[in-house]
Amino acid sequence: MPIRIANLSKYYRKGLKAKKRAIEDLNLEIKKGEVFGFLGPNGAGKSTVIKILLDFIRPDSGSITIKELPVNEPKVRKYIGYLPENPFFYDHLTAEETLKFGGKTAGMEKGVLEERIDQLLTCLNLFHVKKQPIRTYSKGMVQRLGLALALIHEPEICILDEPMSGLDPLGRRLVADLILDMRKMGKTVFFSSHILSDIESLCDRIGILNEGKLLFCGPLEDFVEESTGLEAAFIKIIETDRKVKNE
Amino acid sequence: MKKGLIISLVLFFLFSLSAYLYARTKIYDQCTDVKEIHATASQLPPEIIKSLAGEFKGIMADYFLLEAATVIGAQNKLNAEDWKAISRLFKQSMALDPYFKQTYSLIQATLPWEAKMPECAIELLKTSSRHCYWDWQPDFYIGFDYYYHLKDNLNGSKYLMEASKKPGASPLLGLLGARLSQKGGQTKAGIAFLRTMYENEKNEDTKKQIKQRMDALEGVLILEEAIEKFTLNFDRLPKNLDELITAKILTVIPENPYHDTYYYDHKTGIISYDTAL
Amino acid sequence: MNNIWLLAQITCKEGLRNRALLGILFFAVLLCVINLIFTNMFAYDLGKVAVEVGLSVVSISGLAIIFFMGINLMAKDLDKRTIYMILSRPISRWQYIVGKFFGLGLLVFISVIILGLFSAGSVKFIILTVPNYIPPDFSWAPFLIALIYIFISLLIVTSIALLYISVTSSSFLAMIITAGSYFIGQNVEIVRKMYCQAEKDTGNEVSKQLVEIISWIFPNLAIFDLKTTAAYGLPLNASELIWPVLYGISYIGMILIIAIVIFQRRELT
Numbered sequence: 136m137p138i139r140i141a142n143l144s145k146y147y148r149k150g151l152k153a154k155k156r157a158i159e160d161l162n163l164e165i166k167k168g169e170v171f172g173f174l175g176p177n178g179a180g181k182s183t184v185i186k187i188l189l190d191f192i193r194p195d196s197g198s199i200t201i202k203e204l205p206v207n208e209p210k211v212r213k214y215i216g217y218l219p220e221n222p223f224f225y226d227h228l229t230a231e232e233t234l235k236f237g238g239k240t241a242g243m244e245k246g247v248l249e250e251r252i253d254q255l256l257t258c259l260n261l262f263h264v265k266k267q268p269i270r271t272y273s274k275g276m277v278q279r280l281g282l283a284l285a286l287i288h289e290p291e292i293c294i295l296d297e298p299m300s301g302l303d304p305l306g307r308r309l310v311a312d313l314i315l316d317m318r319k320m321g322k323t324v325f326f327s328s329h330i331l332s333d334i335e336s337l338c339d340r341i342g343i344l345n346e347g348k349l350l351f352c353g354p355l356e357d358f359v360e361e362s363t364g365l366e367a368a369f370i371k372i373i374e375t376d377r378k379v380k381n382e
Numbered sequence: 383m384k385k386g387l388i389i390s391l392v393l394f395f396l397f398s399l400s401a402y403l404y405a406r407t408k409i410y411d412q413c414t415d416v417k418e419i420h421a422t423a424s425q426l427p428p429e430i431i432k433s434l435a436g437e438f439k440g441i442m443a444d445y446f447l448l449e450a451a452t453v454i455g456a457q458n459k460l461n462a463e464d465w466k467a468i469s470r471l472f473k474q475s476m477a478l479d480p481y482f483k484q485t486y487s488l489i490q491a492t493l494p495w496e497a498k499m500p501e502c503a504i505e506l507l508k509t510s511s512r513h514c515y516w517d518w519q520p521d522f523y524i525g526f527d528y529y530y531h532l533k534d535n536l537n538g539s540k541y542l543m544e545a546s547k548k549p550g551a552s553p554l555l556g557l558l559g560a561r562l563s564q565k566g567g568q569t570k571a572g573i574a575f576l577r578t579m580y581e582n583e584k585n586e587d588t589k590k591q592i593k594q595r596m597d598a599l600e601g602v603l604i605l606e607e608a609i610e611k612f613t614l615n616f617d618r619l620p621k622n623l624d625e626l627i628t629a630k631i632l633t634v635i636p637e638n639p640y641h642d643t644y645y646y647d648h649k650t651g652i653i654s655y656d657t658a659l
Numbered sequence: 660m661n662n663i664w665l666l667a668q669i670t671c672k673e674g675l676r677n678r679a680l681l682g683i684l685f686f687a688v689l690l691c692v693i694n695l696i697f698t699n700m701f702a703y704d705l706g707k708v709a710v711e712v713g714l715s716v717v718s719i720s721g722l723a724i725i726f727f728m729g730i731n732l733m734a735k736d737l738d739k740r741t742i743y744m745i746l747s748r749p750i751s752r753w754q755y756i757v758g759k760f761f762g763l764g765l766l767v768f769i770s771v772i773i774l775g776l777f778s779a780g781s782v783k784f785i786i787l788t789v790p791n792y793i794p795p796d797f798s799w800a801p802f803l804i805a806l807i808y809i810f811i812s813l814l815i816v817t818s819i820a821l822l823y824i825s826v827t828s829s830s831f832l833a834m835i836i837t838a839g840s841y842f843i844g845q846n847v848e849i850v851r852k853m854y855c856q857a858e859k860d861t862g863n864e865v866s867k868q869l870v871e872i873i874s875w876i877f878p879n880l881a882i883f884d885l886k887t888t889a890a891y892g893l894p895l896n897a898s899e900l901i902w903p904v905l906y907g908i909s910y911i912g913m914i915l916i917i918a919i920v921i922f923q924r925r926e927l928t
Contacts, residue, residue, distance in 0.1 A: 189747055191927040208384070209751040217747035223739045225669060227676035233744070236669050240662050240748040268676070284744065387753065387923075391916055398912035405906035408899075409882055452849060 136203070137292050137323045138165035138188065143197035145183060145347075157183050159347040161197070165325055170318050172334040172355075173327035175344035176373060181327040182220060184344070185296050188325075189217055201292065213241050216290035220297045222281030226270035230261060230280055233269065234287050241288035248287075255283045259309065274301045282310060293317060295326035299333055311337060331365045343369065345376050428477030435478055443479030446471045447488065454492055465497040469506075476506055480513040490523040491588055495595075500531035511544075519582070521545035522555065526575050552578060569603045594639045601636035605644055605653045608632050619651045662750045663758040670732060670762025675769070679728050684773060687720040691777040695784060709785045710890040713778030714805055720774055721767055721813040722841070726834055729763045730820050734830030742927060753919040760821055760915060767813050775806045798892050804900065805889035811907040812883035816841050818914040819878075825922040844880035847873060878910050 143161040146154040158180045165171050175181050186192045187199060190207050204211045224233055231252060238248040256262040259279040264272065272280065278301050285293060298314075299307045307330075314337050317324050328334055334341060335355070342352040350372055351358055359365050435442040450471040453464065460468070472493070475485050486507055493503035504527050511520035522545040529538030542559035545551055558574060576596045583589045605623065608631045612620050615629070623646050626632045638644045645654050674680060694712045736742040736759075745755060779802065819840050823833040851874045882903045888895060 186927070191743070191746065193924075193926065209749045209754075212747060212749040215747070217743070219740065219743045219747075221740070222744070223741045224744055225673040225741060227673050228669060232669065232672065236665055237744075237748060239665050240750055242749075285747075387751075391753070391919060395913060395916045398909045398916065401905055401909035402913060405902045405909060408902040409879075409906060449849065 136164055137167050137201065138163070138325060139198075139200045139203075140164070140184070140188075141198045143184070143187065143199060144195050145180075145187065145192065146195050156347050158187075158194075161344075161347075161349055163342060163349065163352060165323060166340075167323055168318065168321045169339040170314060170324045170337050171326075172338035172341040173325065173344065174329075174331075174334060174341060174369060175327075178346075179344040180347045181344055182296055185294055185325075185327060188294060189215070213288070214291045216285035216288070216293045218281045218285040218293075218295040218298055220300065222277060222284075224269045224277070224280065227268050229266050229268055230256065230283070231265045233280070234283060237284045237287045241290075243288055251287060251289070255286060258313070259283050275303055275306050278302055279306060279309070282313065286313075290322070292323045292325065295324070297328055298326055299328060299330055307333070331369060335359075335365050343372060345373055346380070348376075350376055428474050431474050432477055439478040443475045443482060443485070446475035446478070447482070447485050450475070451488060454488070460496070465493075465499060469493060469497070469499060469502050472506055476509050480509050483514075483517070483519075486510040486520055486523070487583075487585070487588065490527075491591060494527045494531045500527045503527055504532075516549055518545040518548035518551035518555070521548065522551075522578070525559070526579075530572050530575070554578065569599055569606060573599045573603065597639050601638060601644060602653050604632070604636050605646070609651055609653070613651070619648055620646075621648050622646060662748075662754050663761060666745065666750065666755065666758025667761035667765055670759055671765040671769075674728055674732055674763070674766040677728060680724065680766075680770075683720055683723050683727070684770060687716050687770075687774050688777050690716045691774075691781045694778075694781045708890075709782045710802065711886050713782055714802075714809065714886045714889060717771055717774040717778055717806065718809050718813075721771060721809065722816065724767060724770055725763070725813065725817050725820055726838065729766070729817060730824060730830050730834050730837070732763065733759060733821060733824040734828055734833065737824070737828035737927070738830070746927070752923045756821065756825065756915060756919045756922055760818060763817050763821070764814055767817060768810065771806060771810045771813070801885065801889040801892055801895055804895065805885035808883040808885050808903065811904060812880050815844075815878050815880065815907055815911055815914075818911045818918070822914050822918040822921070825918045825925065840877060841880065843873065843877045845884075846881070847877055848879050848881040878907070883907065 140161055140163040143158055143163075144156075145158040147157050149155040161184065173181050173184070183192060187194050188201065188206055189212070190209075193207070199206045201211050202214055228236075234252045234255070235248065238251065239245075243251070252265075253262065256265055259282060261276060261279055261283065264276065269277065269280065278298075282295075282298065285295065293314075298310050302310065311333065314324055314326070338355055340352070340354050341358060343350045343358075355365075359368050431442070432439060450468045453460070453468060472485065472489050475482070479485070489503050489506050493506075494500040504524050507520045507524045507527070510517075511524065514520060521541045525538045525541035525545060527538075528534040528541060532538075539559045542555050546555035546559060554574075555578070558571065558578075573596060576592055576599065580589060580592045580596060583592060605626070608626045609620060611631050612626060612629060615631075620626055620629070623635050623644065627635065635643065646652075691713060694709055694716070736745070742755075746752070750758075779799075782802070816837065820833060820837040823836050824830070827833060847870075851870050885895075887893070
């Protein structure tokens, strides 16, 4: 099982004593080869879950494994390609140098790596700026470079935090095609997004998070009623949950 | 954290710690066995240091002075290089803060005596005197140095007079100034000088040093007077100091607080408490 | 291990391409040129002045690089989240700290070499033009050793900066504390000696203990200052040279380990 999250909880300290619940008792399993969409309103905890998967944040309880390995082992990340929400790079390096770093640290061979860099940059429409420093890039180009860095080592699992943010429609189509390609190649994709139309077109299963709790997890078809569509269903489930909480 | 990582970190830490402790003991001196601290003073001219110090002149002045004081206090024997560096530190400290009493006190306590640099002391003291118009001591020290170390009675007298004009000066200073023009009586004047310094000094350590010098000079005086008596009686200079005892002029040779005995040159009849003076 | 070297490489590259580095180096080279003019203001021991100023330039520039660039390079990682780019690879936290340290160390090393050459150049020029004013025992070996020692003391400051950055991500705070540690490190020896020699116990047992404790925690940077020795060509005891090196390296090791432990537990929100 590529990603397995069991009984995950994370609290943040608020002031001296109060604990604010960020994630509460989350159970989630991502199957191999599927595209899983992670939805939720702002502040629901989506980024937190992703950061825990990458060992940036440590959970207070629960066990998280990727390919049956605990996430706090660095070698796990050899199988993961990560795209953060707003990727930042060392501005004075070039795309080529950054990708070389990414590939070499993941253990790629030099020849293979160079080929892959060219291939990936061409695919993402960045080949013409391969040797320019990243500080000259536009926001869309930075985002695409982030994607390139996530994919350079051909990981089995891709974890993308808002991959479409900041991209123009052309860029969004590019990324969508890439995700579909990945599914075709049997890779697992786990991404979080606000853009429901993308979720609808790309995902096999979805999970909906609100205030740290998983409200729904399952195939897309099961969630969306024919007449209303994803957006309406989404808003409905969130509002119901909020009403329940306020009672 | 993984167990393996923890263990290797702990091991590395212990290893580094032991290396650190070992190296440290090799470098550091025992408290009682201080290796030579050499005075290091920057070569920059004082004016540049002044501008570099900016608003922190006072602190820098204190720092230079402390450095000088540490080196002086650390050892008994400092060579000429060290004294040159120390005098440079004094100069720099003076340039940054010419009003500081501690500076000129320390200068007077060390430069004319052990360092044998009375001219340097005088030059520095003149800066103090210029700035501390309320303080009679710098001029007093200058006068003393001219008179005692440089044997220049004229300038000695001049500066003593200057000192006597400043507020708080003892009226005796005028008298001392006058006395200087008198030939001979050098030792007596020196003792009188030192007594004034002794009475005005607040610092216990410096007081002790002044007292030591006073005792030394008083011993010299006793011997000088004894030699004079001897010369009057026997029409020649005594061959050595013991002759004074056998001639029953003295019952005992006074003790030299600095060395084993007083040094007597039987050719010139001069007594000194230090071989070099 | 490869990861450490890769990280060091990109850290160093990023620093080298930063314009601020050019600024610092340019300024330092300028100072070396001024050194030549400056030295003529003295009547004696010109060679000594040239060496002292030259080595001081290397030291000051090294510190400027650490404070203005080095700390930024690390703080930026945490502030602007560039660290995600690194830690999303199969790199462990301790490799990150060590890699960063080597990267910054490499940066400092390059600047020490460049400035050392310029500084040596200005000294050589003076030796050639006014040979009468060189201290008789001057030779290049002490100069080189003084440079090495400067490099080691800069590495110590770098490791301290790394430690404080892993505790706080504010570059300003880290800069201040590191600067304070540097200042303490330079002066701890002389203060300790002063206290050690106080013959009378002026009731300051507490201060004495405090000074002793501080001298154990903070590095004694003054032992790495060989400027006067290099300037005069004073004799160096070869067997004694190794102890400060061992001291420095072991201190750096301990600091890095503490930094690793702290950073290992840090949450990167």
